[in-house]
Amino acid sequence: GAVVSQHPSRVICKSGTSVKIECRSLDFQATTMFWYRQFPKQSLMLMATSNEGSKATYEQGVEKDKFLINHASLTLSTLTVTSAHPEDSSFYICSAPGSNEQFFGPGTRLTVL
Amino acid sequence: AQSVTQLGSHVSVSEGALVLLRCNYSSSVPPYLFWYVQYPNQGLQLLLKYTTGATLVKGINGFEAEFKKSETSFHLTKPSAHMSDAAEYFCAVSEGNRDDKIIFGKGTRLHILP
Numbered sequence: 001g002a003v004v005s006q007h008p009s010r011v012i013c014k015s016g017t018s019v020k021i022e023c024r025s026l027d028f029q030a031t032t033m034f035w036y037r038q039f040p041k042q043s044l045m046l047m048a049t050s051n052e053g054s055k056a057t058y059e060q061g062v063e064k065d066k067f068l069i070n071h072a073s074l075t076l077s078t079l080t081v082t083s084a085h086p087e088d089s090s091f092y093i094c095s096a097p098g099s100n101e102q103f104f105g106p107g108t109r110l111t112v113l
Numbered sequence: 114a115q116s117v118t119q120l121g122s123h124v125s126v127s128e129g130a131l132v133l134l135r136c137n138y139s140s141s142v143p144p145y146l147f148w149y150v151q152y153p154n155q156g157l158q159l160l161l162k163y164t165t166g167a168t169l170v171k172g173i174n175g176f177e178a179e180f181k182k183s184e185t186s187f188h189l190t191k192p193s194a195h196m197s198d199a200a201e202y203f204c205a206v207s208e209g210n211r212d213d214k215i216i217f218g219k220g221t222r223l224h225i226l227p
Contacts, residue, residue, distance in 0.1 A: 034214055043203060043219045044157075093156060095215070100164065101147075102207075102215055106156040 002028050002098040006105035013084055014113055020080045021108045023050075023094030029074035030096035035067075038091040038107075050077040050094075084112040115140045115206050117218035125224040132176075132191040134221050136204030139185065146187040147205040147215065148178055157203070163187065174198070199225045 003026040013019050023033055031052045036044040048069055049057040056069035068080040081088050093107045120135040138144055148160040161172025168180040178189045187204060204218040 036217075041222075044217045046214055046216065049214060097213075101159060101162055104149075104157040109154070 002026075002096075002103045004094065004096050004103045004105040006092075006094060006108050008108060009106065010109045010111075012111045012113065015085055016083055018080055018082045019084055019110060020078055021092055021094075021110070023077045023079070023096070023105055025075045025096045025103070028096075028098060030077075031074060032097060033071060033077040034095045034102070035069065035077075035079050036093045036095070038093060040091075044093060047079075052077075081110065084110070086112045088112050115144065115208065115216045117204050117206050117216060119202075119204050119218035119221050121221055122219065123222045123224065125226055126194045127226045128196055129193050132189070132194045132198065132223065134189040134202050134204075134223065136178075136187045136189065136218060137185050138187060138204070138206045140206055140208065142208050145207045145213075146178075146180060147207075148172065148176070148187075148189050149203045149205060149217075151201045151203065151220075153200075160189070160202075194223075194225050196225050196227070199223055 005024045007022045033050040035047045037047050038044045046059050047062045050069045050071040052071045058064045071077040089112045091107050094105045095102045116139045118137045146163040149157040150160050160176050161170045163170045163180045171177045176191045201220050201222050203220045205215045207213045207215045
């Protein structure tokens, strides 16, 4: 089946720095990708829809200047957490739509010290 | 707007007993419905999905779910629980468009008692 990868799987950074997370569709093209955030023991909350060649669509309450999304090609979307703070620590998961279902990446654990 | 309600944030069943995880949805259009499982510190694995056609859907690991439009429900069942079924289960809905976003319920933690 289709595979979506994320890199890195884990990242620890200092408060105030920026972190980039990559989401790749390995064997199919995706004009749309989705970014979710999951806090410990909570559900996945949709953050934004990444659109290839155009601006991302952000869900209500998500700061677009803090969570920068770039969908530069049909197989790659990146999420950059700018000026990270401890409250940004979370599990970030991306997904890409396949022929009849969404394929999810394995997630990236971000810890901000 | 779509939404998903999962009744019970924690469910405990004995090994070998019936598993029933409840899910109700709200959608203004015919929905696509999903159940995902998540093991600790891992990503999501699709258990099963309903798109169109047969309302009783069979998935992996012996799980199945039935789409009941009149009840706006999509409950997940398994006849006999195994210890390996202990995990977090998420019900989810989308509007059926291939590229549409998926909205998740809050999840149900399934505990299996020996």
